[in-house]
Amino acid sequence: MTDAPPPAAVDPPVAPDAFRRFWHTGRGYWFSLNGGSLIGLLAVIVVLQLLMQYRLNLWTRDFFNALGARAGGEIWNETRMLALLVAASVALAVTAVWARMTFQRRWRNWLTGGLIGTWLADQHYQRVGFVNGQRQNAEYRITEDVRIATEAPIDLCVGLLTSVLTAATFVTVLWNLGDSLKLDIGGTKVAIPGYLVIASMLYAGFTTLGVLVFARNMVDVIERKNQAEADFKYVVARVNTRATLAPHPEDAGILGEALAAVIYQWKRLCGQYMRTTLVSNTNYLVAPIIGLILCTPKYVAGLMSLGEVTQAAAAFVAVQGAFNWLVDNYPRAAEWLSSAHRVGTLLGSLETLEEREAAEAARRRTP
Secondary structure, eight states: OOOSSSOOOOOOOHHHHHHHHHHHHHHHTSSHHOOOOOOHHHHHHHHHHHHHHHHHHHHHHHHHHHHHTOOOHHHHHHHHHHHHHHHHHHHHHHHHHHHHHHHHHHHOOOOOOOOHHHHGGGGGGGEEEEEEEEEHHHHHIIIIIHHHHHHHHHHHHOOOOOHHHHHHHHHHHHHHHHHHEEETTTEEEEEEEEEHHHHHHHHHHHHHHHHHHHTTTHHHHHHHHHHHHHHHHHHHHHHHHHHHHHOOTTTHHHHHHHHHHHHHHHHHHHHHHHHHHHHHHHHHHHHHHHHHHHHHHHTHHHHSSSHHHHHHHHHHHHHHHTHHHHHHHHHHHHHHHHHHHHHHHHHHHHHHHHHHHHHHHHHHOOO
């Protein structure tokens, strides 16, 4: 079997109308008492986790300062403090997992229940297979796409809030620690204020731009991969139904074409993931070292202690993690946009059926 692109029915690229329709329907749970309370709990946990991260950053400074001074008593005190900080951090992390997955589970149940109700109403499932010129594959969208569409946004929103607060906090740390860097360029004294902050922003901008350039087609690739998967399941189900009536020799060819479409789209998706991995893994390995290198001139000049160097390096990594939120989450965001679009398209098709039925009923009532 070759990797040549086979003919396959695919949805058009992600449309804003379909996404808006998904959000218009799905936001109902977010603004309910149940959903709102979980959102509030998640926000509180994010703030507490940030405070704990900041305290651990201070601990890094104090521990390495004590280590550099060979102060055994202070080292022991900081070791005990680390145990308390780790215990509190783990407790917050476990609570965050419970709140996040509870929200995802309940939102999926709420949205799927409403979608199934509309799909079953007036036997829409018999007529929604092909509406508005698009193959719906409603079963796949109700099961798989709704799952992704209700899982990913919670993770993305929590991650984005964490990144914004982390960036605001540790940019301040970098500014205070780094202060200004004085350079002698050709006999001219030049001072760069907040040079650690400037360097972190430039570095983060470079990595984010790299992801946007290298994986700019990922949303469309994921959309086509999901459609090919749905078509394959549809063909398998249809062949299974037909086989109970009479053998059809052409079924092997139909299944082969559907499978070829899936394999080809997965090959394209592999290329997109390879590109994002190139940027994200490089950043993961290089960012901590860059933070240390940037602090070296001040440490050599005696303007930074060993503890402040390690604190600044840790803060630099934290800022990079915050600024590179898009780098780390671009594939997940692309997959979510694709699934939300597909669920929104199904919702639109069901609305179209209801409008047609209402218009037909009105014509029948007209004398």
